[in-house]
Amino acid sequence: MARRPLPRILSNGGAQLARSRELARTAADSATDVLQPLITIARGLRRLAAAARRRWTETPKDRRGALLFLVASVVLVVALVPYGPLLAVIALMAAAAWQGRDRAPSEPGGPDDSRTKRLQSLYEALVPYFSLAEDPDPLYAHGGAWEKAFPAYEFDDTGRFAHLVIRYPAYFTDGEAEARARIEHLLTAKSGRGREYHFTWDEEANHLSVDVLAALPTDIAVQRFVTAPGETVLGFTDPTQVQRTLPLTHGEERLDMPPVVWRTGIRSTEPHLLVLGQPGTGTSTLLRSVALQALHHGDLLVVDGGGTGEYACLVGRDGVLAVECGLTGALTSLEWAAAETERRLVSVNRARQEGRPTPDETRRPLWIFVDRPSAFAHLAAADGRKDPQSLLQVPLRHGRAANVTVVVADQLDALDSLSDAVRQHTRARAVLGPATADELTTALGAPPHTTPVDQVPPGRGYARLGTGPVHRLQVPATPDPYDDATSDAHRQAVLDLLPPRTTPADGERAPIPAEAEAVEAVEAAEAEAADPEPEAVSTRKKDPPAKTLAGTGALTAAGTGTLNAAGTGTAPEKPVADAGPAPVSGETAVEPAPAETVPAKAVAAETS
Numbered sequence: 001m002a003r004r005p006l007p008r009i010l011s012n013g014g015a016q017l018a019r020s021r022e023l024a025r026t027a028a029d030s031a032t033d034v035l036q037p038l039i040t041i042a043r044g045l046r047r048l049a050a051a052a053r054r055r056w057t058e059t060p061k062d063r064r065g066a067l068l069f070l071v072a073s074v075v076l077v078v079a080l081v082p083y084g085p086l087l088a089v090i091a092l093m094a095a096a097a098w099q100g101r102d103r104a105p106s107e108p109g110g111p112d113d114s115r116t117k118r119l120q121s122l123y124e125a126l127v128p129y130f131s132l133a134e135d136p137d138p139l140y141a142h143g144g145a146w147e148k149a150f151p152a153y154e155f156d157d158t159g160r161f162a163h164l165v166i167r168y169p170a171y172f173t174d175g176e177a178e179a180r181a182r183i184e185h186l187l188t189a190k191s192g193r194g195r196e197y198h199f200t201w202d203e204e205a206n207h208l209s210v211d212v213l214a215a216l217p218t219d220i221a222v223q224r225f226v227t228a229p230g231e232t233v234l235g236f237t238d239p240t241q242v243q244r245t246l247p248l249t250h251g252e253e254r255l256d257m258p259p260v261v262w263r264t265g266i267r268s269t270e271p272h273l274l275v276l277g278q279p280g281t282g283t284s285t286l287l288r289s290v291a292l293q294a295l296h297h298g299d300l301l302v303v304d305g306g307g308t309g310e311y312a313c314l315v316g317r318d319g320v321l322a323v324e325c326g327l328t329g330a331l332t333s334l335e336w337a338a339a340e341t342e343r344r345l346v347s348v349n350r351a352r353q354e355g356r357p358t359p360d361e362t363r364r365p366l367w368i369f370v371d372r373p374s375a376f377a378h379l380a381a382a383d384g385r386k387d388p389q390s391l392l393q394v395p396l397r398h399g400r401a402a403n404v405t406v407v408v409a410d411q412l413d414a415l416d417s418l419s420d421a422v423r424q425h426t427r428a429r430a431v432l433g434p435a436t437a438d439e440l441t442t443a444l445g446a447p448p449h450t451t452p453v454d455q456v457p458p459g460r461g462y463a464r465l466g467t468g469p470v471h472r473l474q475v476p477a478t479p480d481p482y483d484d485a486t487s488d489a490h491r492q493a494v495l496d497l498l499p500p501r502t503t504p505a506d507g508e509r510a511p512i513p514a515e516a517e518a519v520e521a522v523e524a525a526e527a528e529a530a531d532p533e534p535e536a537v538s539t540r541k542k543d544p545p546a547k548t549l550a551g552t553g554a555l556t557a558a559g560t561g562t563l564n565a566a567g568t569g570t571a572p573e574k575p576v577a578d579a580g581p582a583p584v585s586g587e588t589a590v591e592p593a594p595a596e597t598v599p600a601k602a603v604a605a606e607t608s
């Protein structure tokens with residue numbers, strides 16, 4: 001049978017079609033080339049119009065009349081000038097041509113070779129975690145394509161990831177903390193250690209976003225923060241979880257940083273704070289920073305088990321009831337604090353029952369700062385005395401209603417030696433310095449969503465308020481102004497925030513640190529002469545001299561036991577300026593006061 005030829009359209013129609021398509025494309029290309037200047041100018045005009053519209057909407061309503069007047073004047077001048085309209089049109093076309101030029105950078109076809117290799121190697125590393133032998137169409141397979149697994153990525157200037165989105169199969173157990181931790185650990189190792197990463201698991205979309213976190217600034221000094229009463233800035237954090245920003249002064253500059261704000265007082269759900277960290281990580285600095293803010297509205301009592309004199313700058317300041325470094329002083333002042341809490345509570349309850357507003361004397365916040373209580377626990381046990389921590393139970397338990405706030409700092413490994421009351425009632429937590437993921441989880445109750453790094457600057461760590469998210473934290477620089485190693489700017493920042501020293505009742509000015517030291521040296525010498533056996537294990541570095549304390553009625557009373565003798569109902573809620581000069585406390589008399597060097601520049605800065 002003779003073969004019939006195929007219709008022409010089927011035999012060579014395909015070739016014809018391709019030819020005509022090619023012709024059409026060439027014609028379009030030529031037309032585009034010819035019309036290119038017009039296209040550029042049209043694009044430029046469109047951009048200029050958009051810019052003009054934007055400018056108009058951004059101009060405040062009250063200034064729009066003036067703007068309109070200016071434009072009308074320019075148009076009038078142009079219209080009146082010889083050749084003005086022509087020149088204006090030429091200028092407009094030139095501006096449009098300039099604006100309309102193609103400014104899109106030459107699009108790279110994709111990541112360069114080294115980046116592709118990085119992505120491929122990361123993909124290969126994830127295969128064992130994100131694949132199953134039974135999966136008929138695996139997203140991750142050895143030798144597979146990374147493009148489908150990483151829908152978005154960005155690199156920094158050094159060629160390392162700055163941002164990466166990773167798709168993973170739905171069967172990956174992203175709800176399990178261990179499974180997530182394994183992936184986060186692997187990504188940290190593969191993406192470069194020494195940087196901090198933020199992981200966002202989108203369980204609905206099966207996406208994991210990895211972002212490199214910028215370093216938090218370490219040199220922002222403590223300052224008068226713009227906060228409401230009852231708010232305390234613990235430090236600064238990333239903008240990812242905190243919407244609010246705080247205006248700050250940073251040298252000559254002004255900055256806006258997201259703060260970690262802790263709320264205290266009767267409406268607080270986390271009325272007490274526990275700060276943990278290894279030695280030298282900045283726990284005392286955080287306490288000092290909180291104390292300086294607390295002094296603005298309240299009174300405070302400091303008990304320093306570290307005994308390194310880091311709170312000496314607070315001694316005798318208006319609102320500072322006591323700074324105790326020895327065990328006896330710590331016990332006496334904490335006993336007073338417990339009694340004062342009870343007194344406030346009784347007073348508040350009575351007012352409530354009688355339908356009166358809260359009495360004024362219970363409204364002024366009382367802060368109790370206890371640095372390294374575990375050190376006192378050892379001393380107390382050796383001496384057969386009460387552990388000062390046990391006296392914190394009442395302020396911790398009832399402090400919220402009585403407007404009493406407790407701040408405790410201790411070393412990370414001392415968490416277990418803290419009393420149950422301290423651990424149960426300190427729902428605001430901060431951990432500073434290096435810590436493992438387990439230590440952070442134990443201390444904060446949840447792991448952070450960022451990777452802890454090995455090398456962290458002092459004052460860096462994590463904070464968690466109640467059951468809220470774990471924030472990265474950088475504490476504002478609040479050095480001890482009497483520390484020689486402190487920069488002048490930071491020393492001055494602290495001195496500027498310190499309230500004046502309280503003038504004693506007899507009209508004598510409270511001694512400045514250098515004077516205080518002289519007084520102290522004489523007292524110590526006298527005390528030693530009177531009793532050559534000082535208290536066995538005193539950690540006090542510098543006792544507040546009696547003269548410095550004379551204006552702080554509560555302190556004087558607490559320090560000397562007068563207040564305790566007077567019972568729970570008589571504690572003054574505020575330093576009483578006319579309290580008589582106090583006798584030197586028994587403890588002061590027996591504990592030697594080692595000479596503390598106060599740098600001349602600190603004194604000069606303070607007295608100038």
Ligand SMILES: Nc1ncnc2c1ncn2[C@@H]1O[C@H](COP(=O)(O)OP(=O)(O)OP(=O)(O)O)[C@@H](O)[C@H]1O
Pocket residue numbers: 218219277278279280281282283284285286306308310458459460474475476477478479480485
């Ligand atoms: N937020 C910060 N910014 C800058 N420097 C800081 C910060 N916090 C602490 N430092 C510096 O780190 C050093 C140790 O700080 P700090 O004394 O507060 O630590 P610590 O944890 O209390 O240690 P220790 O218990 O041994 O005294 C100090 O020199 C201090 O100036």
